[in-house]
Amino acid sequence: MMRADMPERKYAILAEGRFTDSNAKTSHGLIRYGKDEVACVIDSKLAGKTILDAMPHLERDAPIVVSLEEALEYSPTSILVGVAPAGGKLPMEWMDLLRAAADSGIEIVSGLHQRLAPEFPGANVWDVREPPDDLPLFSGEGFDVEPKVVLTVGTSAAIGKMTASLEIERAARKSGLQTEFAATGQTGIVIAGWGVSVDAVVSDFIAGASERLVLEAAKSSPDLILVEGQGSLGHPAYSGVTLGLLHGSCPDAIILCADASTEAIMAGVPRPKPSLAARLYEEVAALVKPAPVVAVSVNTRGLSDDEANDFIAKVSSETGIPAADPFRGSAKPILEAVSKAPKAEPLRV
């Protein structure tokens, strides 16, 4: 899905029985960060309350309703499958509800691995993870993009790269910078209304898809393009996607996302220190286009204020670059570092 195809949406969010669960993160992301309207949330357990009653930090309110019927009173254009089902497959009642929604003329939006378009023939379905079928190979056109391009990367996967990107985007916009968020995963794509799920493309096209995303984001001539990172250079299951995105998006600067965990990435694979990760991201990026790691975005969830401040200071001292938690504190130090970074020059050969 590219920017040109992007309609205006007004969402009913289907999160029956599990709106406050952590695997409703696409719902939460859409509410807090999404560019589209949110009409209501469907969750019969919480019906009668509003979003902010249930989850104040989402910062946007709308009613929680008991049924599709009630949801339709709020005139949504689209219904989002707002919870990832435990077994991977949607329960039958949800399928029935989605079919009824489609019959009433509403678009179904899903970020699930399981594609829904084949399940609802004739319906208007946006399978967010389905890649465009005309992806190019990497061409090098991304080297010549005019706006400054900044990519988030991580010391591990699932460390908050998307949230960091979105909080930095907010701060950038507040500071007057015209900013585009280039989404590379399902939640980010629902939030932005467009993007490419880079882990769903055929491997040959990871870099080409990433490059095309950036070219697309550059069309509105923003000051800044924030590319949502994926995986981690040190996570064996996803490092290929991470590197394809790093090279394909041709960033001018990199923001490293880290947290205080010392847990292994997976059995047998230690979590690298931010200083090691930062150096390796820079060295590997420089094979194609030099880009400095300019700041560390620290996820301090679970730490006390004092612990968080101490940890942020430690990371900054170890890496020698500014560090901050943009969700908890302020994205300003990160944004300043991004602003100072020059537009990188491609290598001349």
Added chain:
Amino acid sequence: MMRADMPERKYAILAEGRFTDSNAKTSHGLIRYGKDEVACVIDSKLAGKTILDAMPHLERDAPIVVSLEEALEYSPTSILVGVAPAGGKLPMEWMDLLRAAADSGIEIVSGLHQRLAPEFPGANVWDVREPPDDLPLFSGEGFDVEPKVVLTVGTSAAIGKMTASLEIERAARKSGLQTEFAATGQTGIVIAGWGVSVDAVVSDFIAGASERLVLEAAKSSPDLILVEGQGSLGHPAYSGVTLGLLHGSCPDAIILCADASTEAIMAGVPRPKPSLAARLYEEVAALVKPAPVVAVSVNTRGLSDDEANDFIAKVSSETGIPAADPFRGSAKPILEAVSKAPKAEPLRV
């Protein structure tokens, strides 16, 4: 396609008018290295000659024939599409010939991007690039594989990684080591009779596919598994595949492939020196499982004997490890370095 499914084949190779072209490399690879029989080559321009008349270095002979009809006299089980068509699509006459071959009961084998199975309904078609539909995510099972696993990597793409792997495999077998070649690209897969084209899998599964390949190769309990590398850490179009394969295959040792070219990898992207490439491959591998670069396999094509020897000596001195051209000279120094490398231990976390 996994090892268990591997039938015995006897190939007719379709290379009409272009058997000696460089884009007939799948034909040439099958003839020189393939485990299967070669019945004949179809090329009316060279009909009446034999393979060794036309290309002595292929080291295996068979008649070159004028037509499918004549080819069938040699009782092939399979017909290989042996030339990559210029525009990507097969010419109509080839389609007609393949249809006639399929009608006579022969299997069609193709390494093209364009899948042929849908073009020949009812026929027995092996689209070599088509990945298995049950690929797993990376699990870490590859950390516990018993045989020594050795991966080839390159300072650039298209530098001869497959040939290096196959020459080293030959030398290893000659020296008495039971060796498995784990093929990751179309030509390698045709040669081995099984494998996974890692650049054709969905990105999420690059590492899982690579791990499964190695697990599969380990089933025969060989002494050595040689994994065919793909792309290059410094080639922006393919680096994601390269890194997914590096982490997913869990190698114990790495062989770096290099050549004397100083040409850019692509416009704006310089070719890294072997010493830099070796260091970065090691550092990035070590995030998941430490594996030393134990030798450089040098492609000296186009150099005189003296130039080749000088260049090999220079590479060895700059990298501090043995270097040799296994195609031109001997794979022995490389094989010795591989033998000396210990079975690497996964990191303990």
